[in-house]
Amino acid sequence: MIDKAKILIIDDEEGLRLGTKRLLELEDYFVDAAENGSEGIKLGTTNEYDLAFIDLKMPDYDGIEVLKKIKEARPNTVCYIATAYASYDTAVEATRIGAYGYIPKPFTPDELLYSVEKGMLQRNLLLESERLKLEREKNLLELASEKSRLKTILNSIAGGVLVVNRLGKIVYFNNAALKLADSDKFETGKPLPENFPEELKEIASEYLNADIFISGAKSLEIEIKPNQELVIQGIVSHVPEGENSFAGVVIVLRNITEAKKIEHIKNQFVSMVAHELKAPVSAVIGFLQLSMDENVKLPEEKKLEFMQRSTTRLKSLLDLVNDLLDISRMEINTKQKIIEPIDLKEILNSTLELFSLDIKNKNIVVEKRIDQNLSLINMDKSEISRVFTNLISNAVKYNHDNGKIVINISNKNNFIEILIKDSGIGLREEEREKIFTEFFRAKNKFTKSISGTGLGLSIVKRIVDSYNGKIRFESEYEKGTTFIIQFPIND
Amino acid sequence: MALIAVIDDDPDIIEASSLVLKSKGYHVVTATNPDDGYKIIQEKKPDLIILDVMMDEPDDGFFLAQKLRREKIKTPILMYTSVSKTIGMEFGAGEMVPVDDFVEKPISPDELLSKVHFLLNKE
Structure with missing residues (x-):
């Protein structure tokens, strides 16, 4: 025995009460005694006793009443009713309320000890079942919260989950599944709705009709709403059961609309690049085949002209490849920037030097206005040179003969502003929004004979962006274009 | 001898193609x-049109071909493409x-020359 058993005696007869107490204490029990019903109730409800002996007839309370109170508060206390005159009715009533048994008065010590022993067995049974009950309740509670947790998780994920049993009836679906399949309401116990994507239904039934468990999943892409407005990927797999069998099919739905859009943009870019790369190659091959053709028999000076034109095309192809490589390096950030204090005046002058011949040939006037105390700016020299080269090259290329280029570089509060204004052909309204787009080149009577990769401004914008700068432009068709760039000065 | 219209935004391709065709008379x-192309087709009524896809023109070669057919101009068209495979343009002619x-x-x-010959003698 770990603890001494605790016993409560409630009896108004002092002799019997004390005698019983002494007898039980001799047997090494812990005993409390109450001399009336109210004291008995008080002791019996505030303390957890193993056993209680309750006298049926007491002046203040009826024993049944006391029993009731104790049982209510302490259902595991094993109670005996002690009485000399037990009626059938009181016996039934006492048992109904939870008395374990009767002990007839007067009782012998043996009778009492036997009742205590029997009562203690009952007490242990009660405690054990109480323990099991608590454990079971705890498990149920855990199970219930686990279930609701899973439900919450499944409902909060962006992917759709839909489970169908072997009979093809829906057994589970989450909110996202409803949204992504864009079909009629799913109902558990019902088959997949009429307008559920047919292709997915087919794969699902293929899995449902399988003889044994299939370990792999099958997926397909479905355009749910036209014009790629909603594209989903459906992934179908078996829900395993036992060794080689399956309980049903789980369908996972993913929204891949954004990914498809990016893929589309990528494909477009690739085909545009291919187009741009192929054009000069086709022209050069055309010239070469023509020069070699027995039937055509080109005169020598024509062949020479074609060689010169081929060289020009190949040079511009090389420019294009270099520009593409630059863009790719910028995209994947592999270009190592060497940041150093840069004097923009120096960069401008060396860039203008590059174009001095073109400027002279077109008889263009260049006006420079540079702040006297222009701040140095921390940048990569090759990148800022590239910005100037591309913009000034455009200002020269797309300028009219005898035109003008104005270049201002000035300090403004905490940034440096570069303005490059030309008196060239300008941009039409519909061309303006596209000018930073790769391969966009304005097409009109002026630009026909001007070569370019269509990547120059796109590269400029990428560089400016990488320094947290801003670039904007103003343009008027046939009048000219002005680019304004602002770079923040960071110390 | 047949008259052939060559419409392409690449002057080098035009020159090379023209020389090949002229060498056969x-x-x-x-x-x-495409705009100028439409004009010369209207004016010169060629027997065959060689038309580049011209993807980067606002009204590209496709557009011109459709416009001609809508206007019941049945002149055979041979279309130049450069990236038909990459943009999934493998649909059949017609x-x-x-x-x-x-x-x-x-x-x-x-x-x-063999395609031109074939198209001109199809009828």
């Missing part, structure tokens, strides 16, 4: 954009694009 008219044949750049003189 064909007469050639040329244009470097279906989505009302042209008689496709030829992918670069084009060898022999291939060009």
Whole structure:
């Protein structure tokens, strides 16, 4: 025995009460005694006793009443009713309320000890079942919260989950599944709705009709709403059961609309690049085949002209490849920037030097206005040179003969502003929004004979962006274009 | 001898193609954009049109081909393409694009001449 058993005696007869107490204490029990019903109730409800002996007839309370109170508060206390005159009715009533048994008065010590022993067995049974009950309740509670947790998780994920049993009836679906399949309401116990994507239904039934468990999943892409407005990927797999069998099919739905859009943009870019790369190659091959053709028999000076034109095309192809490589390096950030204090005046002058011949040939006037105390700016020299080269090259290329280029570089509060204004052909309204787009080149009577990769401004914008700068432009068709760039000065 | 219109935005391709065609005695008219192309077709009534896809023109080669067919101009069209495979344009001639044949750049003189010969003598 770990603890001494605790016993409560409630009896108004002092002799019997004390005698019983002494007898039980001799047997090494812990005993409390109450001399009336109210004291008995008080002791019996505030303390957890193993056993209680309750006298049926007491002046203040009826024993049944006391029993009731104790049982209510302490259902595991094993109670005996002690009485000399037990009626059938009181016996039934006492048992109904939870008395374990009767002990007839007067009782012998043996009778009492036997009742205590029997009562203690009952007490242990009660405690054990109480323990099991608590454990079971705890498990149920855990199970219930686990279930609701899973439900919450499944409902909060962006992917759709839909489970169908072997009979093809829906057994589970989450909110996202409803949204992504864009079909009629799913109902558990019902088959997949009429307008559920047919292709997915087919794969699902293929899995449902399988003889044994299939370990792999099958997926397909479905355009749910036209014009790629909603594209989903459906992934179908078996829900395993036992060794080689399956309980049903789980369908996972993913929204891949954004990914498809990016893929589309990528494909477009690739085909545009291919187009741009192929054009000069086709022209050069055309010239070469023509020069070699027995039937055509080109005169020598024509062949020479074609060689010169081929060289020009190949040079511009090389420019294009270099520009593409630059863009790719910028995209994947592999270009190592060497940041150093840069004097923009120096960069401008060396860039203008590059174009001095073109400027002279077109008889263009260049006006420079540079702040006297222009701040140095921390940048990569090759990148800022590239910005100037591309913009000034455009200002020269797309300028009219005898035109003008104005270049201002000035300090403004905490940034440096570069303005490059030309008196060239300008941009039409519909061309303006596209000018930073790769391969966009304005097409009109002026630009026909001007070569370019269509990547120059796109590269400029990428560089400016990488320094947290801003670039904007103003343009008027046939009048000219002005680019304004602002770079923040960071110390 | 037949008159052939060559419409392509690449002047080098126009020149090379023209020389090949002229070497066989064909007469050639040329244009470097779809608008001018439409004009020369209206004016010169060529026997065959060689038309580049011209993807980067606002009204591209497809558009011009459709416009011609809508206007019941039945002149055979040989379409130049450069990236038909990459943009998944492997549909047959005459279906989505009302042209008689496709030829992918670069084009060898022999291939060009045999396609031209075939289209001119189809009727």
